[in-house]
Amino acid sequence: xxxxxxxxxxxxxxxxxxxxxxxxxxxxxxxxxxxxxxxxxxxxxxxxxxxxxxxxxxxxxxxxxxxxxxxxxxxxxxxxxxxxxxxxxxxxxxxxxxxxxxxxxxxxxxxxxxxxxxxxxxxxxxxxxxxxxxxxxxxxxxxxxxxxxxxxxxxxxxxxxxxxxxxxxxxxxxxxxxxxxxxxxxxxxxxxxxxxxxxxxxxxxxxxxxxxxxxxxxxxxxxxxxxxxxxxxxxxxxxxxx
Amino acid sequence: xxxxxxxxxxxxxxxxxxxxxxxxxxxxxxxxxxxxxxxxxxxxxxxxxxxxxxxxxxxxxxxxxxxxxxxxxxxxxxxxxxxxxxxxxxxxxxxxxxxxxxxxxxxxxxxxxxxxxxxxxxxxxxxxxxxxxxxxxxxxxxxxxxxxxxxxxxxxxxxxxxxxxxxxxxxxxxxxxxxxxxxxxxxxxxxxxxxxxxxxxxxxxxxxxxxxxxxxxxxxxxxxxxxxxxxxxxxxxxxxxxxxxxxxxxxxxxxxxxxx
Numbered sequence: 291x292x293x294x295x296x297x298x299x300x301x302x303x304x305x306x307x308x309x310x311x312x313x314x315x316x317x318x319x320x321x322x323x324x325x326x327x328x329x330x331x332x333x334x335x336x337x338x339x340x341x342x343x344x345x346x347x348x349x350x351x352x353x354x355x356x357x358x359x360x361x362x363x364x365x366x367x368x369x370x371x372x373x374x375x376x377x378x379x380x381x382x383x384x385x386x387x388x389x390x391x392x393x394x395x396x397x398x399x400x401x402x403x404x405x406x407x408x409x410x411x412x413x414x415x416x417x418x419x420x421x422x423x424x425x426x427x428x429x430x431x432x433x434x435x436x437x438x439x440x441x442x443x444x445x446x447x448x449x450x451x452x453x454x455x456x457x458x459x460x461x462x463x464x465x466x467x468x469x470x471x472x473x474x475x476x477x478x479x480x481x482x483x484x485x486x487x488x489x490x491x492x493x494x495x496x497x498x499x500x501x502x503x504x505x506x507x508x509x510x511x512x513x514x515x516x517x518x519x520x521x522x523x524x525x526x527x528x529x530x531x532x
Numbered sequence: 533x534x535x536x537x538x539x540x541x542x543x544x545x546x547x548x549x550x551x552x553x554x555x556x557x558x559x560x561x562x563x564x565x566x567x568x569x570x571x572x573x574x575x576x577x578x579x580x581x582x583x584x585x586x587x588x589x590x591x592x593x594x595x596x597x598x599x600x601x602x603x604x605x606x607x608x609x610x611x612x613x614x615x616x617x618x619x620x621x622x623x624x625x626x627x628x629x630x631x632x633x634x635x636x637x638x639x640x641x642x643x644x645x646x647x648x649x650x651x652x653x654x655x656x657x658x659x660x661x662x663x664x665x666x667x668x669x670x671x672x673x674x675x676x677x678x679x680x681x682x683x684x685x686x687x688x689x690x691x692x693x694x695x696x697x698x699x700x701x702x703x704x705x706x707x708x709x710x711x712x713x714x715x716x717x718x719x720x721x722x723x724x725x726x727x728x729x730x731x732x733x734x735x736x737x738x739x740x741x742x743x744x745x746x747x748x749x750x751x752x753x754x755x756x757x758x759x760x761x762x763x764x765x766x767x768x769x770x771x772x773x774x775x776x777x778x779x780x781x782x783x784x785x786x787x788x789x790x791x792x
Binding site: 314317319343344346347349350351353354355357358359360370371374375416419423 | 657658659661662664665666667668669673
């Protein structure tokens with residue numbers, strides 16, 4: 291799998307197929323049992339603790355839950371990485387935080403606590419926090435799950451806009467086909483821990499692979515069966531052994 | 533029968549594996565302590581949440597334990613005509629044993645469980661993972677300040693517990709039962725040894741502070757990130773802490789005051 295600089299790369303596949311695990315491997319939070327992961331030319335699992343943390347300063351990650359620190363305000367959440375990693379004066383941090391919050395449309399929510407935010411707002415704040423240190427790449431873990439249509443539209447637009455405006459490389463892990471294909475430059479389809487197919491969204495839409503068609507069209511039955519493996523229905527109802 | 537031994541073996545291995553992970557975690561926390569010292573604000577806010585917020589519980593409990601000790605002690609000592617020794621009995625019991633032990637048990641219930649629940653929930657809501665991905669080490673930023681705060685707060689709370697308990701004994705002994713006030717204090721002053729009693733009591737409370745906070749933060753960090761997992765981890769913190777306190781108290785008492 292090759293993630294290109296400056297592009298939005300989507301990794302799609304059914305739930306439980308290892309998409310989030312893949313992001314954790316890229317971020318160095320998990321160790322692979324086989325193979326290697328290179329980020330910016332460095333084998334991430336051979337780095338020392340300090341080197342890994344240095345590299346992570348160039349990465350942003352948007353968690354499914356937002357992962358905001360619940361005991362501090364929106365402003366302090368976005369300021370958190372700046373205060374931890376820079377010696378900038380508070381006035382400069384204020385400017386930077388307001389700029390990042392403005393970029394996600396939540397400058398006015400700076401004094402709210404995370405518990406006062408809707409799911410979509412929490413993800414946008416998390417996005418502002420993820421870009422606080424101007425990273426080279428951002429990983430999005432299921433950014434559209436559980437969002438209402440407006441929040442989803444906002445997030446879709448933001449991911450593409452921020453990627454192009456800030457010159458980022460984005461990796462979007464999702465199973466929302468329509469939204470993800472609308473912004474992705476390149477798509478990897480994964481299932482059971484393996485890459486099944488890859489290409490641009492247009493190429494995948496025309497793919498003749500049954501599995502790809504089932505996933506892209508959202509069909510209930512196909513190579514991934516509707517029914518979980520079970521003994522024959524009639525025998526099961528009659529209580530007979532298979 | 534073979535199944536039983538298999539299960540016993542597996543659970544023993546699991547226990548040693550957890551102990552190993554807990555020890556490695558503790559070493560990481562220790563290595564992160566210098567980063568806390570250069571950022572005292574983190575430490576102060578944790579001392580507030582771990583220590584200051586336990587203050588009321590410690591004071592009220594200490595007062596009642598001292599009062600009960602004085603009542604019970606008075607009736608036993610009066611059988612031997614030794615009521616004058618009430619101050620010594622109350623203070624020695626509190627400074628040597630009850631102060632460190634009961635304060636630590638209360639500390640485990642109040643602050644230890646809160647620490648585990650807080651850290652466990654941070655894990656369940658991906659806040660710890662989020663920190664890691666922001667290149668902020670959660671062991672240095674979250675665990676180390678809490679550990680140090682527990683280590684500092686525990687001896688102070690145990691001292692307050694003993695002091696308030698002695699005052700509670702005074703109110704009952706002198707105020708209610710009519711023991712001589714001068715005798716209550718002077719006997720205490722004469723019989724309580726600073727090195728043997730006070731310092732040893734303090735050493736105990738430091739050890740209890742270490743073990744309770746270690747267990748609490750490790751259980752939170754190691755919790756299964758679900759509501760049930762956090763709930764189990766919180767329970768384990770209180771139960772394991774209580775066992776550890778009582779076991780260590782026996783060992784320390786034997787070393788400090790015994791002839792073995």
